[in-house]
Amino acid sequence: MKSGATGSRSRVGVLRLGAALLCGVVLAACQSPRDALQQLAQQRGQNLESVRGGDFPLALLAPSRAARGATLRVYLEGDGHAWATASQPSLDPSPHNLLVARLALDDPRPSAYLGRPCQFFAAAPCRPALWTNRRYAPEILHSLDQALDSLKARYGNVNFELIGYSGGAALALLLAATRDDIAQVQTLAGNLSPRLWAAQRQLTSLDGSLEPLDQRQRLARLPQRHLVGLDDSVVPASLARSYRDALGEGRCLTLIELPGVSHDQGWESAWRLWREQPLRCGPAQP
Template sequence: MRALLADSTRSALLLLATLLSACQTPLSQLQELAAAHERQVENLPGSPFPLVLATPRHPVPGQRLRVYLEGDGHAWATSSQPSLDPSPRQLLLAELAFTDPTPNLYLARPCQFISAPACTTALWTNRRYAEEIVHSLDQALDQLKARYDNRDFELVGYSGGATLALLLALRRDDIAQVQTLAGNLSPRRWTATLKLTPLDGSLEPLDQRERLARIPQRHLLGDADRVIPRVLLDDYRRALGQADCLEAAILPGVGHAEGWPQAWAAWREQPLSCVP
């Protein structure tokens, strides 16, 4: 009888823990993960969008600062219904940032983890790469540079964060290099290839091919990725043409959200061979 009661108690506690975990907001989950890695989560002021930033608790040294740019997050609740909260439900990129020994920050995109009056569903659906989104992140990099006095940035963009990383690099002169993980490198070609609704109102990196080709960049893609199939990486390279410094690798056994902790650990400290 006691054994049965003990088993029942354990099951009840397990169920309670599961329910409590499910009730956590995305922000509280991010704060909990950050605290476990001695990081702190803060709101970076901005108009019209404040942004959520996760930083180490100790000073960030170095002349180059690595910034992890979050992807599209939970953009759609169903195939036809936009989400009311685009915050990512899986904190994959935050985990990659928090376990990276390179001096780095994690930066969410507008309307993730924190809302603002200017947040509308269009900003994480068809206008997810719009001018106001890129401008907000551009302002954030200015603030970070003033705070840390770094010389330049390395941008690491995951999924849709890859588009934002390339768009930021196109308008700034202090982006030393861009690395993308499961990256959407061309929203226009992505929607056309997968027969999705065009992202009207979003910017397209390949519209500035000449400048884009001069940006040092590395793109890592899993061979099991069904969200960003390999053909899109091949198509991007052909469309870009002759690039000054472009590397790419297809990672075996890696999906869109699977296998990245091990894969990125093997790549994150490898410099681009074409960067002096």
């Protein structure tokens, strides 16, 4: 009788533990990307806010201070959850993986994280085209451009360093080609050329999107370093090599190929090794 009661209590304990774990999984699954970003920011002593970028409020994690006159580092989010299926656009492009926000919050220097239009904050103009074929459209670029102006007014920095992840890399390059205060660009798993990327993957071209290589003369003079994962099947390392070759002479570019790094795995440790390494313009990289 005693052993039976003990066994019954054990089974009840196991059931309670299972129920608790299930509740935790359900709550995590029900947490919105915006709530998850807010929670992450609070864990690091920051708050999620928004900054106006054209017709869109953009998610912003901003440092409490930045040295006046210095270069402000800004992390640009990737394309996020653009597609629900291979043929069906997502209803909410907010990223489910907060990798870029974590990299920004973990950076020892004052850094800002900037989301893309329609990520985390909805707006009247939001429609699936803005995170599918028009993900690098002029209105998207204009939105980020205005947000950088707002950050510059807040912090009084002279220049920016842009860190672009995945599709955020294309936008970082486009911003650098149109602004005169981008000191350098670094990218992680970057889609450096949407045109070449679509061609390599035999996808329909991104009609309405801008192409960085159309600004190759300006970009050839831009200090830039591109970190690519050799295990990345979403944006393969061959794309960065093609971009490097297409950029032409005078390029100020370093390409770093990282074994064991995929599109969304291995970046925390890889970035810690490279984020403070200086960029130097010199002979073209082989």
